[in-house]
Amino acid sequence: MTTRTRVLCIDDNRLIAEAMQRRLAFEPDVAWAGWVEHACDALAAALEAQPDIVMLDIDMPEHDAFELTRDLARRLPNAKVVMFSGHVRTEFIDRAVDAGAWGYLSKNESMAELLAAIRRVAAGEFVLSPDVTLEHGRHA
């Protein structure tokens, strides 16, 4: 039995979380590790669930996503945190990397891209949304 990639979703938006769960159910190599609605519960839930990938919504108000990323990276070294956002701000990417994230994805991604990104991170790659790459990985 091949191990499935366990994905934990931290997002204050129930519609997004449930839709993500519904979609991922169609992927045989991906397993749903749960949904955390409140950031304050995130660490405890993650320790309990022991996910491979954490999809972390950084648009949650009153919550420092980068701080949480650092905490998760420290406490769960086997989990890879991928930041997920409606805004792709180039200045956040450096901060994401420095906080220990394995990727920064846009909520405007197509489903195909999103799934591919999850798989690549699981394989040990660092992922950035295409519209971010142009700016971030700049020219010579």
Place this chain on the structure above:
Amino acid sequence: MTANDPIKILVVDDLPEKLLVYSSILEEPGQEVLAARSAEEALRLVLKHEFAVILLDVNMPGMDGFEAASIIRGRRRSAHTPIIFVTAHADEVHALRGYSHGAVDYILAPVVPEILRTKVRVFVELLRKSREIQRQGEALRDLQAREHQRQLRETNQRLDLALEAGRMGTCEWDLGPQLGSWSPSLAAIFGYAEGEFTGSAFDLSRCIHPQDRDWVLATLREAVKNGESIRIEHRIIRRTGSEGWVELRGRSIPQESGLPRFVGVCMDISERKRAEAELARYRAHLEDLVRERTAALEASHEQLRLSDRMAAIGTLAAGLGHDMGNLLLPMRMRLDALAQLPLPPEASGDLNAIAESCEYLKRLSQGLRLFALNPEDARASGSHTSLASWWQEVAPLFRNVIRRDIQFDAHFPADLSAVAIAPHLLTQAVYNLVQNANDALRNQPRGVIRISAARSNNKAVIEVADNGPGMSEEVLRRCLEPFFTTKTRGISTGLGLALVHGAVHNAGGAIDIRSRPGEGAAFRLTLPIAEVTAPGVNSSLETACIAIQSARLAAYIGSLLRSLDFDVQAGPWSGDSRAIIAVVDDVACRSEDLPAFLSVDPRRQVIVLGSGPENRFDGRLICIGSQPTAAQARAAVEAASRQCRADSREEVPA
């Protein structure tokens, strides 16, 4: 006649013995007695001398004493000389009273010497006293005159000082060839030194400014003729040639001779005039400044109002875009989930249609968010825009801006390069152009708006064209000016095109407008292409190898290198790799192995996460810390990429 002149007495008698007696009685120091033997002789003497008293014998042959007395009295000089008649008869005395001009006395003969002496003394004293009084009166008058003169001199001096201090001069003039008088201060006003001013009418008129001369002289003549007073200001020309201003005040006063004379005071007001001119200048300057500042203030108020409005719209748009995005994500996920199920074809068809709408909405939400970003925030969305993907996002937004009845043509090739302008600025710029085109086509059937992009040399050209009424030459010339608008103020702030111009200009681009009345308008934005990685001389990708402990950092650095078109190999260090860039840390690779690696190929670069060897190989060995930040890693990768490619390309001068 001094006080010390002897007093003269005249005795008149026909008998010489009597004369002798009288003389001897009356001779005294200070007194001189003159004798006459007849009335005629007495008269002669009276004409020659002034007598204090005349002793006159009444009984004389020929002219008697009374007659002589009346003749003496008739002469002006002797009209008041006292006369003592000598008479023998007391009753003649009554007749004597008739001769009452001046002092008259009588003495009875035979004369008692003491009585005679006494009577004469009275008149002599009288004369002495009156002479004394006269003398004292004259001395007093002299003294008074001298005192008056002194006071007058002092007064004049004070007046002169006052005139000088007040820069005033006085003059008197009967309008003849020469001034009657003038103060030295007047000459000074005209620039003459003491004694130089002649006071001639000619010199005076030369001192009046030629342009004022005629009316000043005419005014003076009128005033003198009508006996009026005047107060005028006119220019003068000083002896040095410099100009000045004076105020002339005065009036004409009649003279004893009947000809009137002008008496005036002339005050130098050059300083005041200068100050007035200065004040006027400053006031004008101040008014200009106030006007300028007011205009600037109004402009900044307008800007502020516009900014506020834009900010409000921006906030709304941003919120809307974000919420839309958040709602669309689950929708798209579920649609995709449905697409995994076996569905009847119609259902698949419906699904695809819904998915398409969602895509459209997604792009709309992205466009909204782009639109909402603050133009001042240069870093908000980066500084390059991939035109093809940008167009995908904003097309729905623009379509919404344009009225339904207007045909919207878009030509955006998929292979367009990126432009060197931030996406939100480009969005706002093109949005403005599209909005203007939309407004221009108001009330026009079959309107068309065409937007296209093309490459021209190393620039990208984006054009927004419409078939509206076009612009006149004046509008064309001024349309990029802030606040210039042909629309009603309520609709437009007139700042749209100015913003476009500003944004495009800052990006190093240009805006070109072509329009003629009746022939529509075409706005062309020329933007520099964003430099993307220049392909290496080798057609195949160069290789980079990464051998570091942190899998995550290795993954991150690897993604950076891949975005720069390097083929990335991650794994344990092997010194004979084909890599042109090596990323290592102290654990994976020993410092001693690095020189060998670098010396094989002069293009090779090494990035060390750690301290590394001392030799930096001319910068080909880049050291960053063992726990580098994303920014440090990025800088090192970019430097290495630049350096290894710089050697392999033909050096092209910048």
